[in-house]
Amino acid sequence: xxxxxxxxxxxxxxxxxxxxxxxxxxxxxxxxxxxxxxxxxxxxxxxxxxxxxxxxxxxxxxxxxxxxxxxxxxxxxxxxxxxxxxxxxxxxxxxxxxxxxxxxxxxxxxxxxxxxxxxxxxxxxxxxxxxxxxxxxxxxxxxxxxxxxxxxxxxxxxxxxxxxxxxxxxxxxxxxxxxxxxxxxxxxxxxxxxxxxxxxxxxxxxxxxxxxxxxxxxxxxxxxxxxxxxxxxxxxxxxxxxxxxxxxxxxxxxxxxxxxxxxxxxxxxxxxxxxxxxxxxxxxxxxxxxxxxxxxxxxxxxxxxxxxxxxxxxxxxxxxxxxxxxxxxxxxxxxxxxxxxxxxxxxxxxxxxxxxxxxxxxxxxxx
Ligand code: NAD
Ligand code: GLY
Numbered sequence: 001x002x003x004x005x006x007x008x009x010x011x012x013x014x015x016x017x018x019x020x021x022x023x024x025x026x027x028x029x030x031x032x033x034x035x036x037x038x039x040x041x042x043x044x045x046x047x048x049x050x051x052x053x054x055x056x057x058x059x060x061x062x063x064x065x066x067x068x069x070x071x072x073x074x075x076x077x078x079x080x081x082x083x084x085x086x087x088x089x090x091x092x093x094x095x096x097x098x099x100x101x102x103x104x105x106x107x108x109x110x111x112x113x114x115x116x117x118x119x120x121x122x123x124x125x126x127x128x129x130x131x132x133x134x135x136x137x138x139x140x141x142x143x144x145x146x147x148x149x150x151x152x153x154x155x156x157x158x159x160x161x162x163x164x165x166x167x168x169x170x171x172x173x174x175x176x177x178x179x180x181x182x183x184x185x186x187x188x189x190x191x192x193x194x195x196x197x198x199x200x201x202x203x204x205x206x207x208x209x210x211x212x213x214x215x216x217x218x219x220x221x222x223x224x225x226x227x228x229x230x231x232x233x234x235x236x237x238x239x240x241x242x243x244x245x246x247x248x249x250x251x252x253x254x255x256x257x258x259x260x261x262x263x264x265x266x267x268x269x270x271x272x273x274x275x276x277x278x279x280x281x282x283x284x285x286x287x288x289x290x291x292x293x294x295x296x297x298x299x300x301x302x303x304x305x306x307x308x309x310x311x312x313x314x315x316x317x318x319x320x321x322x323x324x325x326x327x328x329x330x331x332x333x334x335x336x337x338x339x340x341x342x343x344x345x346x347x348x349x350x351x352x353x354x355x356x357x358x359x360x361x362x363x364x365x366x367x
Contacts, residue, residue: 002026002172004033007220010227012143014163014238021143021167021227023220028055028131028170034062037166038129040102042067044095046088046115047106048075051133054176059106059131069095073111077263080110080150082158088118102127102165108134108181109141113159116147120162130164133173135185135214136269139192139226142167144234144244155255161239169223174214182214184269186304189222191249191276192229194297197343200225205296208303246345249337250275256322260314266307273306274363281367282351282359283339293339298366309366316360320353 003026010021027033043063047056052072060068071091073084092101105115105128112130119128130142148159174182186208193201203225207218230247237244254275258266266274280297283289301308310319324334336356338348 002029004030007171008224010224010231012163012231013235017163019164019166021169021231023169023171023224023227025171025220027168028058028173031062031064034059034168037168038063038102038104040066040100040127042069042097042101043104044069044071044088044092044097044101045104045106046071046073046111046118048073048079048111050075051107051111055106055131055133055173059104067095069097073114077110077150080114080148082149082151084114085118085149088114089122092118092122097122097126099123099126102129104129104131105142105164106131106133107137108132109137112137112142113146113148113156116145116162116164117149117159119164120147120160125162127165128162130167132167132169134177135174135182135223136188138169138174139185139223140188140230140247142169143227143230145238167227169227171214171220171223174219177214180267181269183305184267184272186212187250187269187273187276187301187306189226190297190300190304190306191247191272192226193300194276194280194339194342195233195246195249195345196225196229197341200229201342205300205303208300212304242347245335245347246337249339249345250277250279252323252334252336253278256319257310257314259322260319270307273301273304274308274310277301277308278310278359278363279337280339281362282336282356285355285359285362286338286348286351288338288340293342294367308363310360310363312364314364316357316364319360320356323356 006024008023073079103115103119105112132138132142145161145163147162148156151157193204233244250272254271257271280294284294298308335347335349339345
C-alpha cells in the first residue's frame with residue numbers, strides 16, 4: 001500500500017456542530033482510516049463517470065462489511081440539476097436507506113454540492129461526508145456547508161446550508177486532476193491570500209513564483225492554511241449574514257463573465273482570476289490601494305498560469321448589466337468586496353457606475 005500520511009487537521013467549530021477537515025495523502029487507500037470516520041451500517045457513495053474508475057474501488061473497499069451502494073452521475077455542471085437530485089433520492093429509497101445512513105460525496109464541487117443538498121433533504125436530513133477530489137473543492141466547495149443544485153434560470157438557485165460530518169482531503173487525488181483544473185483551484189488560493197494577507201500571502205506569492213504543482217512539498221501546508229481561513233469565515237458567519245460574503249472577493253465580476261460567455265470560455269477559477277484582478281483595479285480606482293498591488297496581483301496570477309485581462313470583445317455595458325443581477329445585491333445596491341490591503345477587505349456599497357466602468361476598461365487594457 002502507498003505511504004499513508006496525515007498532514008494536518010483543521011476543525012470547523014459551529015454553535016451546534018463541529019467537524020474535522022483531515023488533510024492526508026493516500027487516505028482513500030486506507031480502509032481503516034475511512035472506517036473510523038464513517039461508522040454507519042449503510043452508505044451511499046455519490047460520484048461521477050470520470051472519478052469512479054479512478055477512486056471508487058478504493059472507497060468501496062472500506063465499506064465491504066456494510067451496505068454500500070453507489071450512484072454514478074454523468075460528469076459536468078449541467079448535471080447539477082433536479083434530475084440528478086431525484087436519481088439520488090430514487091436510489092436511497094429503492095435501497096431502503098434509513099435515517100442513519102451516510103452519504104459520501106466523492107468528487108469535485110459539483111458532486112459535493114448536489115450530495116450535500118440530497119443529505120440536507122432526504123428524510124429531513126441525513127449525515128454526509130465530503131471527499132473532495134479537485135483543488136477547488138478541497139479548499140473551498142467542500143467546507144462550510146453551502147449545498148445547491150442549479151435551476152434552468154440560474155446557478156445554485158436551490159440549496160441549503162448543511163454542514164458535513166467530515167471533510168477528507170486526500171492529496172493523492174490531485175495527481176489525476178487535469179492541470180487546467182488544478183490552476184483554476186489556485187485562483188481561490190490567491191483569493192484567500194488577499195483576504196488573509198500577512199505571512200500566508202507572502203508564502204503563497206513566493207511559492208507560486210517558484211511554480212506550484214500537485215507534487216509540490218508546500219502544497220499540504222497551503223491547502224491547510226486555506227482550509228483554516230475558510231473555516232474562520234464560516235465559524236464567524238455560517239449563514240452569510242455579513243463577514244462570509246467577503247469570500248466572494250472577485251466573484252461578482254467572475255459570475256458576470258461566466259454568464260456573459262454562457263459558461264463556455266472559462267473554468268470558474270479562471271473567471272475568478274480575472275475577477276480578482278478587476279477587484280484589485282476597482283480598489284485602486286477607489287483610491288484604496290496603490291498601483292503596486294495591482295501589478296503584484298497580475299504577477300501572481302501570471303505565475304499561477306491564470307488569465308487576468310477581460311477580453312476586448314466583451315461589451316462592458318452588458319457586463320455591468322449582468323453584475324446588477326448578482327445575488328449580492330442588497331436593497332437594490334450593488335456591493336463589491338474591495339481591498340484596503342492584503343488581509344483587510346470589506347464590502348462596499350458606494351461604487352459609482354463610472355468608477356466601475358473605468359476599472360473594467362483598465363481590466364481590458366491590462367493596466
Ligand atoms: P467539478 O466538480 O466539475 O470538477 C471539475 C472536473 O474535474 C470534472 O470533470 C471532474 O469530473 C474532474 N475531476 C474531479 N476530480 C478529479 C480527479 N481527482 N482526477 C481527475 N478528474 C477529476 O468542478 P469543481 O471546480 O470541483 O467545482 C465547481 C462546482 O463547485 C460548481 O458547481 C460550483 O458552483 C461549486 N462550488 C461550491 C462552493 C460551495 O461553497 N459549496 C464553492 C465553490 C464552488
Ligand atoms: N464559496 C463561498 C462560500 O462558501 O461562502
